[in-house]
Amino acid sequence: MTTPAPVDEAAASEALRRLRVEVDRELETALPAEREWPATIHRAVRYSLFAGGKRIRPALVLAAGEAVGGARQELMPLACAVEMIHTYSLIHDDLPAMDDDDLRRGKPTSHKVFGEAVAILAGDALLTRAFHLLAEVPEGWDEPRLRRRLRAAAALGEACGTTGLIGGQVMDLESEGRAIGASDLERLHRAKTGALLSACVRGGAILGGASEPELELLSAYARAIGLAFQVVDDVLDATGSAEQLGKTAGKDQAAHKATYVSVHGLEPARALALRLRQEALSALAPLGGRGALLSAIARRIVDRRS
Amino acid sequence: MTTPAPVDEAAASEALRRLRVEVDRELETALPAEREWPATIHRAVRYSLFAGGKRIRPALVLAAGEAVGGARQELMPLACAVEMIHTYSLIHDDLPAMDDDDLRRGKPTSHKVFGEAVAILAGDALLTRAFHLLAEVPEGWDEPRLRRRLRAAAALGEACGTTGLIGGQVMDLESEGRAIGASDLERLHRAKTGALLSACVRGGAILGGASEPELELLSAYARAIGLAFQVVDDVLDATGSAEQLGKTAGKDQAAHKATYVSVHGLEPARALALRLRQEALSALAPLGGRGALLSAIARRIVDRRS
Secondary structure (H helix, E strand, C coil), X not given: CCCCCXXXXXXXXXXXXXXXXXXXXXXXXXXXXXXXXXXXXXXXXXXXXXXXXXXXXXXXXXXXXXXXXXXXXXXXHHHHXXXXXXXXXXXXXXXXXXXXXXXXXXXXXXXXXXXXXXXXXXXXXXXXXXXXXXXXXXXXXXXXXXXXXXXXXXXXXXXXXXCCHHHHHHXXXXXXXXXXCHHHHHHHHHHHHHHHHHHHHHHHHHHCCCCHHHHHHHHHHHHHXXXXXXXXXXHHHHHCCHHHHCCCCCHHHHCCCCCHHHHHCHHHHHHHHHHHHHHHHHHHHHHHHHHHHXXXXXXXXXXXXX | CXXXXXXXXXXXXXXXXXXXXXXXXXXXXXXXXXXXXXXXHHHHHHHHHCCCCCCHHHHHHHHHHHHCCCCHHHHHHHHHHHHHHHHHHHHHHHCCCCXXXXXXXXXXXXXXXXXXXXXXXXXXXXXXXXXXHHHCCCCCCCHHHHHHHHHHHHHHHHHHCCCCHHHHHHHHHHHCCCCCCHHHHHHHHHHHHXXXXXXXXXXXXXXXXXXXHHHHHHHHXXXXXXXXXXXXXXXXXXXXXXXXXXXXXXXXXXXXCCCHHHHHCHHHHHHXXXXXXXXXXXXXXXXXXXXXXXXXXXXXXXXXXX
16 A cells, blocks of 8 residues: 655645635636726625635645646636635525625625625626636637536536535525434535535646546545535534634534534544545555645645634 | 518428427426435426526527527537526526516516525526536537637626626616616616627527628627617516516516616617617628528517517
8 A cells, every 4th residue: 555645844835825826816817807897796706705715726726737747827717717616605605595694704794795686696706707717718729628628617517516516505505403314414515515626626637637547536535625624614613713713603503503513523523534634645645746735735624723 | 782581480480489399308408307406406497497488598599500500409508508597697686685576477486486595596506507518518529619619608608797697787786776878778788688698699600600700790680689689678668567578567667777768768769679670680681591590589579578
């Protein structure tokens, strides 16, 4: 059995910081300026997109794509698209008709600032722009590049649809206040959180020209971190403060939502997160040093405090 | 100057009826079945998508694409996508936070039947599936076909974004109860209604392999019918009954919304619609018989009673 390559933590931190800066710069140019007509919607879109997100999803796209030899420039539109989609899903999830949240990343949610109508439209706009961005390709691209772009867009479309992101949110709404079992809980989160995270990794790998075996091991990595992400979210919701999280803490319990903590208990949930982190790292082992950044992201997902 | 080819009305009616049947069959298979998990969202999506829409937008895609020699099979995904996007925009526009409409096509609106949360998600799901569908291409397509698909998707993305559909809705919300002038009114409707109708015609033409001159004349046609559509909507809202329209009549006036009727008067609005119809038909003249179906659609848009 191969073991994960040792990682220089400082180098990984610096690499992720630089990716974040670069993604932010690309997002900046991928959207109309605030002053452009109609200004309200552009203000609302930018308010949420630049609210201090950690850019984990774009980092996954870039790290997965570069791990298999992809060029950053070809990966960047997908990196921007996944962050737009993540942001759209947060804006819509926070709406009064959904989770009715007032705080997100330490700031008032979109509908609190711009009203419900504009918040709904800001989400719609981000979802639309994400796919629009993927459809924009330079003149002169050859057939394999065009095909990879379409394949990555299709993977993203599936992840965001009614068997992914949207399906998970529907199941989440329907399970509120009801006891659901461990397997339904896992299904919910594989759809609501896992599908998009998987699409980041798989989409990046597709754009990077991954071989089938590479795609398979990256998919295993993606499944593990996707679930780990949600388990850690639940642990943080049960143990963190609003100040730490930048959003209302203890909400799941107050809403009688099933979580990994309520279903399995706090310590077993923590142990599950560590096990999933190990699974993710083991999946990367065959990539050797090329998987260093993906390893660093997996560790950050599990070890984060907010 | 060339004049439009004479048209066999009965043949055009029959052709449009057959297109509608075919589009409905394709839409049926392009979406998960109602019983599929999570059933709620699939019920909601299908409730609105199969609520008796006239399928004008898919007909425009197919008619424009076939007018320049495109194959129906290659046009059909875009035909389905534009109807999904049209339906998503209706579901979101009808929400309490937006236009707060209870009736659409003679039936209770989505949020009345499924609640606001599911209605928001049903709109999101249709928007997502539209672009997902366009990203799905058969193995073996060559570079020109892949490029045309991406170009059509990009045209659709632009039409649905903040300078099109969404921008128009923002402007609509912001102009409620305020006096706006003729030029702002036209800008609003070019964005809210015209952009998507244009994307149908232009997208169909792109997929059909239109030459630049063909694309230009079809764009002129699209601009004229796009505006005509809204002018006729305003005339119908001012003069029709809820029974005829299948939606609440007289709403614009009640909401003090600027319309072509309130800004120009009823008769000038009717005259404008006829003038735009003529503009559309003239634009098609160089296509001769190949433009017959597009002519028939233009006449139906202006002469409709609901």
